[in-house]
Every structure is written in C-alpha cells, then in structure tokens.
Amino acid sequence: MAQVSISGDTLVVEIEGLNKLWALKSRLEIPLRNVRGATVDPGIGREPKGIRAPGAHVPGIITAGTFHVDGERIFWDVRDPAKAVVIELRDERYARLVVQVTDPRATTDLVERAIARPRTE
C-alpha cells in the first residue's frame, strides 16, 4: 500500500508496512513537472510485469519493486490490483509507478489537479 500526497511542487509516494521490504524503497519524491498524469487502472494487474530487478514478485499475491519491460523501468507496489493507480513520469529513473492506494479515484484527482494548475514556466 502506498500513501500519495503533494508537498509544494513535489509528488510524494510513501510505501507503507512490510511492502517497504519487498519494494526496497520507502519513499519516492518526484517534482510535479515530471509527472504526466495519473490513472485508475485495476486491469493492469493482469499485464505481464516484465523482468524484476530488484524486488518481490509472487504472481497473484504481490508485485513490488523495480521491473523492466520494453526498455522501461517501472516501479510496482500492488497486492490488490482493484486499487491500482498508474502514475506516468518523464525524465525520471522510473517511467511509471504502479501503486496500490486506499482510494484510487481520490488519488488520481489529487495528482491530476496538482499538475493541471497553471504554472509559470
């Protein structure tokens, strides 16, 4: 399970509980300008995950850690795909984050609103 929040101009993703061990990460901080969007996507649980390195993958139980697919690096922390949210990034170590959150729609709205607001660039 992940806690997603916005702090100033930064998206903060905190991995909670034992998943910290499997995912080998407890916190990700992404500048909002590198966040392209967030999507509720329960169906992504059925996608091929690619090659895991490093992390834990027990099919059907847990997907956590770094996975490589089509030349992209993807961060996973999902036990229950029904609550999966996909956060697409640019110019970051990960191409996208696939994380389980308590309220997927609220998280998606939070992220989309944060990146939709006008910025002076």
Next chain:
Amino acid sequence: MGRPRSFDETEAIVAAAGLFAGRAYDGVSVDDLVAHLGVHRNSLYKVFGSKRGLYLAALRWHLAQRVRPLADRLRAAADPARVLRDLLAGDGAGDLDLLLLATVERAPQDPEVAREVADALRDLDEAVDLALGGTAGRGGAPSPLAQAFTATILGARLRTRTGAATASGAVLFDRMRQPEH
C-alpha cells in the same frame, strides 16, 4: 529506448473519441481503451501519459475535425438559414456527441475541458449568429438568439440519443421565422 511505437497515434485518438462519445468518462476503462484502440497498455501510458491525457487528445481531435467543420459549413453555406434549420432538425448533429458529453460531464470537473468546450460553443454561436444575419465573428458578440439556437441543437441531440427522433429544433426555427402579426 524501447520498442518503436507500433500504432498510428491519430487512429488511436479517433477510436478513443468514438468510445468517449458513447459512454461516460468513468464508464470507459483502460481495459476498454486497450481492447478497442489496439494499443499496448505501456504504449498508451507512454504516449498519452494518462487516461485523461488521451481523453483531452480525443476531445481536441473531435472539436477540430467534427465540430469546427460543422460551424464552417454554416459559415460557408449559400443558404445558411437552411443549413441551420437542418442542424436544428438533427442533420449532422451526431457529430456533436463528444462535445455534448464533455459539456455535461467533464467540463464542470476539469477546467481544461471547460475551456475547450467554451471555445467550441462560442465558435458554434458565432456561426449560428452569422447564419441569422448577425455580426458575430466580425467584431460583434453572438446574439442571445444565436446562443439559444446552439443550445437547442445540443438539447435536441440529447433527446434524439434517447431513441426518439425529434423535430423540435426545426419547429422552433420555423416559428421564429414567421412574420410577426
């Protein structure tokens, strides 16, 4: 890095516009998009960023390729009143479906959608105003009557979508054009 994009972006956008024109935003899942667009999930995220990103691309395509030409047809018509009456009667109004759903559903929640919708409605208002002999687009603002006709075109389309053909818009138009006694 990665595999080259193995799909036509515009084709995917057109297919998405079709899906979003028929169903509510939340009623279209990423599974639906992957299945109907012939695009891999990872490519979909890589190219469009999110479902909302794809939706905005689909809406913009729809407004530029379907709604705008409709307004242009009105502007260019030799007999604009006739084209306006046809539109009010529902002829070609099926091209307004994504705009219609966006107006009802997404615009109140998404400021970017609201902006696109407002611009498109304004464009239609101006074209209708010109068809009525007004001066919108030549410096004047669209008249309230033009706005009422645009609203009627959309409203009549809404009723037609429930399955009942309606001539309400054309009847209203004819009534408005009757000489006053």
